[in-house]
Amino acid sequence: MRMRAAILFEQGRPRPYAASRPLQVEEVALEGPGRGEVLIEVAAAGLCHSDLSAIEGIRPRPLPVVIGHEGAGIVRECGQGVTDLRPGDHVVTVFVSSCGTCRYCVRGRPNICPSGFAARAAGTLLSGARRIRRLNGEAVNHGSGLSLFAQYAVVARRAMVRIDPDVPLEDAAIFGCAVMTGAGAVLNTARLEAGEAIAIVGLGGVGMNALFAALAAGAERIVAVDANAEKLGLARQWGATDTFLATEPDCAGKVRAATDGGLDTVIETAGTIRAMELAHAITARGGRTVSAGLPASDAAFSYLHAQLVSDEKSILGSYMGSCVPERDIPRFLGLYRRGRLPVERLKSGFLGLDAINEGFDRLAEGGVLRQILRPNA
Incomplete structure (x- = not known):
């Protein structure tokens, strides 16, 4: 399928980003999900300081890359072997893709799973695949195994948690990083x-x-x-x-x-x-x-x-807040429902893909908390 995505081609471009435009919005090709993967429509993605660090070059990433690691979306297609999700389910994404079998995962510490860190360093999904390509055929790397600054994303099943559909996805997105951390x-x-x-x-x-x-x-x-x-x-x-x-x-x-x-x-x-x-x-x-x-x-x-x-x-x-996502995201959502984690207060406005560079200018200036990208708006 084809979709629009914001691609980071070069780290360390100067501010203002509205002028230097480190993120270039392009139409790209997205392959369908492989075994153990899920295609989601990205409903909302937060602009986080970790994304800003990638733009600034403080944290090196393989290039070109679609960044964006905090978000929520709707399942549109499940790859082979994914039997516990179905199209239409709502999910919060997780920026560490854990394997589930290493010594860290089995001891309840999937947030430091080496497999997830290795995939991040390589710019791939947990499977080792890259599912995004420019229209000239060039492969594009995945940021944090998610690449949420796009209309759609192919994500490892272990990098998401299903949530109840009554939670607004624009609030749910914040749970993917800011709340957990x-x-x-x-x-x-x-x-x-x-x-x-x-x-x-x-x-x-x-x-x-x-x-x-x-x-x-x-x-x-x-x-x-x-x-x-x-x-x-x-x-x-x-x-x-x-x-x-x-x-x-x-x-x-x-x-x-x-x-x-x-x-x-x-x-x-x-x-x-x-x-x-x-x-x-x-x-x-x-x-x-x-x-x-x-x-x-x-x-x-x-x-x-x-x-x-x-x-x-x-x-x-x-x-990642020492979190076990399957345990903690539902727990934190329970606090949110009772008004004890009022994350809706943190939203500093909404933007589309074409305004993403200006959004990172505002974040760098320090006057906003969480701007929410709506890539399909």
């Missing part, structure tokens, strides 16, 4: 308990979902830190008890002074070394710093080793 960091990785205090450094779509999850978990105190004053205002409206502007002189000292030496749990979602340094600095003795942000692949964070030991601090990574 932010809420999962709080509820799965940190295992926050009722009555605890927590800080969240970075208030993008992931950070705001961490805020919602902290409220849902019954946090007694929620400290929000960001460089954007408007986002701090939203965090206060949505339940943060304390807010601090990250650009203020000695922000870390002010947080420590206000919290009697820091917080037991600090979630970093900004994906920068400065944010990680701040998060670690405001973690109390005996506390844990959880990093869910993704900086440049060669960026390094350092700490005083003796102090790590004497303060008994823990540093934890949280990839």
Whole structure:
């Protein structure tokens, strides 16, 4: 079949992207699904900072590639061997395609399945196939095994979770990355308990979902830190008890002074070394710093080793919120239905494929949370 897709041909083009146009919208050919694969119509896809990192060249990707890793859609065709889905089903996509049989998958950690990471690095689906071609016959790589900045996508069955059709797909899309990453960091990785205090450094779509999850978990105190004053205002409206502007002189000292030496749990979602340094600095003795942000692949964070030991601090990574998608997406959707994960508040507008470069300009400027691409609108 033919469809329209936004293709990234070159990383690192300068801003504004409205002028340099790193994403080129073309008509391409999409092969049907192979064994264990599903064809979906992409109903909605979120513009995420991880996509921006690919455009900027911070995270290298095989080119050309159709990126887009957070979304929801409608099943249109099932490949051989897929018997538990049928056309018309609604699904949320998952940006790690897990094999289901390796030691990580069988221990309930499909988010770090090596097969999914290998496919991502190669620009293929989990099967090793590439299903997208330009009309001149050139193969196009798959971003995160999904390639959702397109009208349709062929996706591994293990890279999606079926959801009830009553959930608006434009809300469901946010669960594919921002909710799993932010809420999962709080509820799965940190295992926050009722009555605890927590800080969240970075208030993008992931950070705001961490805020919602902290409220849902019954946090007694929620400290929000960001460089954007408007986002701090939203965090206060949505339940943060304390807010601090990250650009203020000695922000870390002010947080420590206000919290009697820091917080037991600090979630970093900004994906920068400065944010990680701040998060670690405001973690109390005996506390844990959880990093869910993704900086440049060669960026390094350092700490005083003796102090790590004497303060008994823990540093934890949280990839995809330590989620088991089949378990956690329904759980998070339950919180959403009860109004405890109000992800609909995060939507910063809608756009079509032809406006996608302008959308990434807005994201790079830092004033939006989640713009939703509707490629078939």
